[in-house]
Amino acid sequence: MTGMIEVKGLTKRYGRRVALDDVDLTAAPGEVVAVLGPNGAGKTSMIEILEGYRARDAGTVRVLGADPAAAGPAWRDRIGVLLQTTSVDPQLTVAEAISLFSRLYRTPRPAAELLDQLGLAAVAHRRTGVLSGGQQRRADLALALIGRPDVLFLDEPTTGFDPEARRDTWQVVRETAAAGCTVLLTTHYLDEAAELADRVVVVAGGRIVAAGDPRTLGGHLDAETTIRFRHPSGEPFELRTRTPTAALAEHVRAGAELAELSVTRPTLEATYLSLIGSRHAV
Numbered sequence: 001m002t003g004m005i006e007v008k009g010l011t012k013r014y015g016r017r018v019a020l021d022d023v024d025l026t027a028a029p030g031e032v033v034a035v036l037g038p039n040g041a042g043k044t045s046m047i048e049i050l051e052g053y054r055a056r057d058a059g060t061v062r063v064l065g066a067d068p069a070a071a072g073p074a075w076r077d078r079i080g081v082l083l084q085t086t087s088v089d090p091q092l093t094v095a096e097a098i099s100l101f102s103r104l105y106r107t108p109r110p111a112a113e114l115l116d117q118l119g120l121a122a123v124a125h126r127r128t129g130v131l132s133g134g135q136q137r138r139a140d141l142a143l144a145l146i147g148r149p150d151v152l153f154l155d156e157p158t159t160g161f162d163p164e165a166r167r168d169t170w171q172v173v174r175e176t177a178a179a180g181c182t183v184l185l186t187t188h189y190l191d192e193a194a195e196l197a198d199r200v201v202v203v204a205g206g207r208i209v210a211a212g213d214p215r216t217l218g219g220h221l222d223a224e225t226t227i228r229f230r231h232p233s234g235e236p237f238e239l240r241t242r243t244p245t246a247a248l249a250e251h252v253r254a255g256a257e258l259a260e261l262s263v264t265r266p267t268l269e270a271t272y273l274s275l276i277g278s279r280h281a282v
Helices: 043-051 094-102 111-117 133-145 163-178 190-196 244-253 268-276
Strands: 005-014 017-027 032-036 058-063 079-082 151-155 182-186 199-204 207-212 225-230 236-241 259-264
Touching (some): 005 043, 017 043, 017 199, 032 043, 032 190, 043 058, 043 151, 043 182, 079 133, 094 111, 094 133, 111 133, 133 151, 163 190, 199 268, 207 268, 225 244
Parallel strands (some): 032 182, 079 151
Antiparallel strands (some): 005 017, 199 207
8 A cells, every 4th residue: 555654563772772663653644643752762773673784683564565675766756855964965955956866766856846945945055065954854755755655754853943944845745645645754843743733653662652643742721720720819720630621610610710810731741741740761
């Protein structure tokens, strides 16, 4: 099935340290899956195994129906990869780098189309070695997209971006997924995961500790809400409840003026931090 990722029992060790411990993961065509976790949780090891760059110790892995460890050029023609760091000849211009990489694919996208989509047209003739960090990252993304991938791997894709560039890149990712491409990304930005992902996978200590829709991950929408306000008498009031609307309605019916009112639901970030807990060290 085009765009499918299937992982079962994936295990990776570095000496005595277990980086990935019996991990299961799937991703469907057109789905955006965000992998979250602290540094050292095993995110990069996972994505590099799926890309075919790193060997696994146990488990089965299928990307586009093939084992990445044994897949050949035809398979690589169908994936796009954005690593955390990319080494492009700094003497090449952006346009030259895109042109060079396009020759590696059977049906590359037009260079001008990519330059416009990623906001690189103005620096197309600038050498990559003098680009800003954000411009370099966008150029790296262009190289990952040049081959019209069926599966796109993005490892920390918006590091170094200003807010506008991040949102522009999010739109590119959305458009890529809407065309049927499966996108697997790692990120430290919780807002990025919430904005882009159909499904979030939280990795800690080499294991998946939670997975699901970012809007409901870990049950944070069903967790207790904190209501705070000040009575006319000046006394502060605080209540933790799973039924905030009913609780507020009760006080409103009583005729109380709820000064300094705040209603706070647990955020995705708070849920994420509770999920990784003491598992920071891997």
